Amino acid sequence: MTGTTIGRLRVEGAELHYEVRGRGPLLLLVPGGTGGADSFEEIVDDLAEDRTVVTYDPRGLARSPLDDPEGPQRVERHAADALQLLDLVSPGASADVVGCSSGAIVALHLLTSEPGRIGRVVAHEPPVVEVLPDAAAHRAMLAQVRDAYDREGPMAAATVLAAGLRRPGDSPDVRPAAELSPRAAARVQRSMADAPYFVGKIIPGFMAYVPDVDRLRALSDRLVLAGGTDSYGELPYRPAAFLAELFGTELVHFPGGHTGLSTHPAEFGKLLREVLDAR
Known part of the structure; x- marks a missing residue:
């Protein structure tokens, strides 16, 4: 493995911190939640043994400041950032993409919007709740999150969100x-x-995102939908399970729950390598 290249990339309305390791086929890792490039720090060196691995802090997080911190955040803009980063690292090359949580939503959009540039996508628990039969209930929950944020601030909104993400009855x-x-x-x-x-800007825009399900179905041979072994029935798990059943594909279970990358990094990384190597 070669050393780590650290750089900054100017994109529309922001400046991205990014890191590149290794040599070989291109792999982009898209973090979820409040995580940035460091989300993958416990597995990235292993992946970079035979790949060129790109990690980064999405706009507004960690070391990637926004020109306008109050502006809305859209999946399409975040995906455009990722594509611009791939163009910088290896212009025109095809890349595999791994995304977790909100990062998995970005990965889904990259697959449907840029299929010529994207190879295999691993989407771990993308909370694309609009695909679910009970989407209206989750829309109402997100409205409550926004109301709590406006009235009482981010901590209150996070409490409402956490309750909405739990499995019924928990x-x-x-x-x-x-x-x-x-x-x-x-x-x-x-x-x-x-x-x-994250609660005030990412959650409202990302969980309202409606993926192109027909396009995903057509590309499902390049899409690995994944969930956590401990998160069955929780809201972030359900869209991946629903889409896998709809497409007639396997739902791959990674160790741990929604944050299995952090709680079980060695096991998570081992399975991820196996999934990426399978063709």
Whole structure:
């Protein structure tokens, strides 16, 4: 594996921090939540043994400042950022893409909008709730999140959101919080500063996103839909399970729950490599 190249890329309305490791076929890792490039720090070196791996902080998060922090955030704009980054690293080359949570929504959009540039996509629990039969109920929940944010601030909104993401009948203390390694715990602590932006700007735009289901179906041989072994029935799990059943494809289960990348990095990374190597 070669060393790490760290750089900055000017995109429309923002400046992105990015990192490139390794040599070989191109692989883009798109983080979810408040995570940035560091979300993948425990698995990226292994993946870079035989790939050129690109990680980055999405606009507005960590080291990627926005020109206008109050502006709305759209999946399409984030996907355009990712494509511009791929063009910088390897112009015209095809890339595999792995996305987690909100990053998986970006990965889905890249596949449907740029199929000539995107090879295999692994989408781990993309919360594209608009594909679900009960989408109206989740639309109402998101309206409550926005109302809580406007009235009481980001912490209140995060509480409403967390309740809406749980499986029906669960209470906050049904399961103990997943234990994190010191490295992962420190990473989560660093990312907490971006929680208001994520709840106030990313969640409203991303969870309202409507993917092109017909296009995804046509490209389903290049799409790996994934969920966590511990998150069956939770809202972020359900769209991936629904789409996999709709397309007649396998739902690949990764260790842990929605944040399995952080709670089970070694096992998560091992399975991810197997999935990417399978053709």
